[in-house]
Amino acid sequence: MxxxxxxxxxxxxxxxxxxxxxxxxxxxxxxxxxxxxxxxxxxxxxxxxxxxxxxxxxxxxxxxxxKFKVAKTYWAQVEGSVTEEAIARLKKGIKLKEFTTLPALAEIIPEPKNLWERVPPIRERKNIPTTWISITITEGKNRQVRKMCAAIGFPCLRLVRVQIGxxxxxxxxxxxxxxxxxxxxxxx
Known part of the structure; x- marks a missing residue:
């Protein structure tokens, strides 16, 4: 073949x-x-x-x-300190304006050491921390991960797709x- x-x-x-x-x-x-x-x-x-x-x-x-449900994993750097409650919402599925997402695999991760510098760098706010989360979805709809992060109250500052299948x-x-x-x- x-x-x-x-x-x-x-x-x-x-x-x-x-x-x-x-x-x-x-x-x-x-x-x-x-x-x-x-x-x-x-x-x-x-x-x-x-x-x-x-x-x-x-x-x-x-x-x-x-419809083929190929898993796609993203590392998202978000604004704020992500809570376990927010991660639990991602794992259940999020109701967005256009649709409700399927449950995602999600977890807080340490800041990745193997990432390249982004050009231009993300905007940094002195008094607002950032958190890295790993999110795996099987849908891949338009700007889905960004919308999911915003829906749980943590706007996405940087998004890197690290795995497909x-x-x-x-x-x-x-x-x-x-x-x-x-x-x-x-x-x-």
């Missing part, structure tokens, strides 16, 4: 998840010059980390569509702005 290669890109902050020119933001074309590859799901311009690209429409749908950005050791080919077996 022939498997379609995937591209895994460590997308920097400020890059829009499209190849066509954009008047305001850098695009994926600045990092990947191969033709006929497209994002398998999106990663907001303000978010960083793991982005998959494929030239196979069925595979793209399998990765991106909420069994593929972890740090296991592959992909530097920010770099990419490599992987096989489907790395993902599923």
């Amino acid at each position: 022939k498997t379609t290669p995937l591209i895994v890109l460590n997308k920097p902050f400020g890059v829009i998840s499209q190849f066509s020119e954009h008047e305001k933001h850098m695009t994926l074309k600045s990092y990947v010059s191969l033709k006929d590859y497209y994002p398998a799901g999106r990663l907001d311009t303000d978010s960083e980390g793991l982005l998959l690209l494929t030239n196979d429409g069925k595979l793209q749908a399998k990765i991106a569509s909420p 069994k593929l972890n950005l740090f296991t592959k050791k992909i530097e920010q702005g770099s990419w490599c080919f992987i096989s489907q077996t790395d993902l599923f």
Whole structure:
């Protein structure tokens, strides 16, 4: 059985998840010059980390569509001191304006030591602490993790996708702005 290669890109902050020119933001074309590859799901311009690209429409749908429930893990740096009650709400599912999320895996984590510096850095407030949380979802709707964090009272300052399926950005050791080919077996 022939498997379609995937591209895994460590997308920097400020890059829009499209190849066509954009008047305001850098695009994926600045990092990947191969033709006929497209994002398998999106990663907001303000978010960083793991982005998959494929030239196979069925595979793209399998990765991106909420009906296949491919787990995606994010590390979110949020404003404020997150409580266990807030984490419990994430684990139950959050009622947002557009929909109610499925329950997420969520936990408070120590500040990641293996993350690159973000350019530009997040805004820091002298008297307001920040907390890092890990959130794993299977839906991936528009700005879902950011909306979930806001709904529990902790606005997201930085969001990094670190894992899709069994593929972890740090296991592959992909530097920010770099990419490599992987096989489907790395993902599923």
